[in-house]
Amino acid sequence: MSVFSSKRRTVLSVAAMVGLVPMLSACGKEELTFTGSDITGTKLGQEMVMVDGSGQERTLASYKGKVVLVFFGFTQCPDVCPTAMAELAQTMELLGEDADKVQVLMISVDPERDTPEILSAYVSAFDPRFVGLTGTPEQLSTTAKSFKAYYAKAPGPTPDQYTMDHASSFYLIDAEGEARALISGNASADDIASDIRQLL
Numbered sequence: 001m002s003v004f005s006s007k008r009r010t011v012l013s014v015a016a017m018v019g020l021v022p023m024l025s026a027c028g029k030e031e032l033t034f035t036g037s038d039i040t041g042t043k044l045g046q047e048m049v050m051v052d053g054s055g056q057e058r059t060l061a062s063y064k065g066k067v068v069l070v071f072f073g074f075t076q077c078p079d080v081c082p083t084a085m086a087e088l089a090q091t092m093e094l095l096g097e098d099a100d101k102v103q104v105l106m107i108s109v110d111p112e113r114d115t116p117e118i119l120s121a122y123v124s125a126f127d128p129r130f131v132g133l134t135g136t137p138e139q140l141s142t143t144a145k146s147f148k149a150y151y152a153k154a155p156g157p158t159p160d161q162y163t164m165d166h167a168s169s170f171y172l173i174d175a176e177g178e179a180r181a182l183i184s185g186n187a188s189a190d191d192i193a194s195d196i197r198q199l200l
Contacts (some may be wrong), residue, residue: 006190032198035191036183044179045148050133053120054069060177066103067199074110074164075122085126090189098200108134109151109166174199
């Protein structure tokens with residue numbers, strides 16, 4: 001036979017739950033729900049080493065303190081890349097003043113034609129805050145593997161008229177340089193902005 005009355009058991013249960021609340025909230029931050037796929041813990045992009053428009057080598061650590069959004073593309077891309085970059089420019093508008101806490105990076109999958117100067121002019125046409133990163137074929141290979149990003153040269157009618165096949169997703173990196181979300185290339189500016197806001 002229980003020595004506790006029903007009422008006393010209820011009071012003890014409530015007291016125990018109330019005591020647990022501060023401990024549970026101290027365990028960690030509120031769980032985030034991204035529109036994109038959660039890739040927390042994957043360490044994607046940690047081996048990124050590319051070159052910016054001024055010729056400086058850049059890694060994810062170069063942008064620590066900002067939420068970073070990475071896109072792989074190339075300046076002679078006929079439709080996917082300009083559409084993606086326009087969507088990212090609209091995303092920055094939606095973020096308002098918070099846009100200053102975000103860095104958009106476009107990594108060229110066509111370093112043969114995309115010099116730092118050409119790429120820098122291309123991305124800044126969409127938003128002057130955007131940064132274009134290019135480099136040697138070896139740097140691109142290492143960086144793309146680090147993100148598990150696909151790209152391949154597709155022959156054209158002449159050797160100079162080739163195109164590039166590439167993945168069109170956006171990689172969202174938090175202010176500590178950790179990969180957090182993989183966002184579809186078809187996502188709206190609203191959805192991209194929503195995922196970015198969760199990391200600000």
